[in-house]
Amino acid sequence: MTTNADVSTAASVLSVRNLVKRYAGQPVLSGIDLDVAEHEVVVLIGASGSGKSTLLRCVNLLEELDDGQVFLDGVDISDPRVDADVARRAMGVVFQAFNLFPHLSVVDNVTLAPRVVHGVSRELAEARALELLDRVGLANRARSYPDRLSGGQQQRVAIVRALAYDPRLLLFDEITSALDPELVGEVLALVRELAGQGRTILMATHEMGFARQVADRVCFLDGGVLVESGPPEQVLGDPVHERTRQFLRRIIDAGRL
Structure with a gap:
């Protein structure tokens, strides 16, 4: 039943x-x-x-x-x-803390999971990351490191990272x-x-x-x-x-x- x-x-x-x-x-x-x-x-x-x-x-x-x-x-x-x-x-998860890797650039933070976990090629992962960063107004910060971003920018990067593999x-x-x-x-x-x-x-x-x-x-x-x-x-x-x-x-x- x-x-x-x-x-x-x-x-x-x-x-x-x-x-x-x-x-x-x-x-x-x-x-x-x-x-x-x-x-x-x-x-x-x-x-x-x-x-x-x-x-x-x-x-x-x-x-x-x-x-x-x-x-x-x-x-x-x-x-x-x-x-x-x-x-x-x-599932894409974003916590209170930004949890970005400080030694990785913005684009590397975003592409890490798609490349390592999901097996996406670097080329495809970066193309997707740059597209998403552009949507949130951060394409010009793709090669920056997290300590060069404001808190709001870091949290937007964290959200983009959660979106990168289309959860x-x-x-x-x-x-x-x-x-x-x-x-x-x-x-x-x-x-x-x-x-x-x-x-x-x-x-x-x-x-x-x-x-x-x-x-x-x-x-x-x-x-x-x-x-x-x-x-x-x-x-x-x-x-x-x-x-x-x-x-x-x-x-x-x-x-x-």
């Missing part, structure tokens, strides 16, 4: 089922269920420590699950028999949190462009205004529980749960919504 859950899993790029993660016996994620459809932008919100980053790391198999499953295009990639490195190749799913973890306020806009503009191109994105952010503009769906996490999920105008404008309302009141008081 085919259940609704089976149908949802098959139709989604990403499906998370009953995901549980503990650290030192303490629950960090408690039975998370989440689907991300093709071309959908799903934004995770919540206070620091709510489980957003851990969820993204579990999806990318950087953390071992204590229970539950992660499906990518209907395949259970959390199955121990699945090669995690192969599964990760379908099925993009995972963004608070990618503006390490930036000065004046640099946040240029990075969010790039994410907005990617969303407009139909990229499938799961991202954690504290930028509520951006979430309202770009997200197809907003998910509020609290204490490792997915408390509320829905369109941004509902979750951010008329939340159902009191815990969501409390969180948003604090955000409003801080001037971030």
Whole structure:
């Protein structure tokens, strides 16, 4: 018999089922269920420590699950028999820190994974890298080293690196949190462009205004529980749960919504 859950899993790029993660016996994620459809932008919100980053790391198999499953295009990639490195190749990840290799030029940072992991020739990898860098206004910095770039430029390079092998799913973890306020806009503009191109994105952010503009769906996490999920105008404008309302009141008081 085919259940609704089976149908949802098959139709989604990403499906998370009953995901549980503990650290030192303490629950960090408690039975998370989440689907991300093709071309959908799903934004995770919540206070620091709510489980957003851990969820993204579990999806990318950087953390071992204590229970539950992660499906990518209907395949259970959390199955121990699945090669995690192969599964990760379908996902592009950008973290809070830029994580660029300081001894490599911008173009070498972008082409490293396509050449070494995916077996793309240097010529083809560089052509793709230069095309992407041109799209984000950094073609003239291709031979520069990361320490010659601003924080916003470095984060844009990190996003280009994640795009270089055309991943099925993009995972963004608070990618503006390490930036000065004046640099946040240029990075969010790039994410907005990617969303407009139909990229499938799961991202954690504290930028509520951006979430309202770009997200197809907003998910509020609290204490490792997915408390509320829905369109941004509902979750951010008329939340159902009191815990969501409390969180948003604090955000409003801080001037971030």
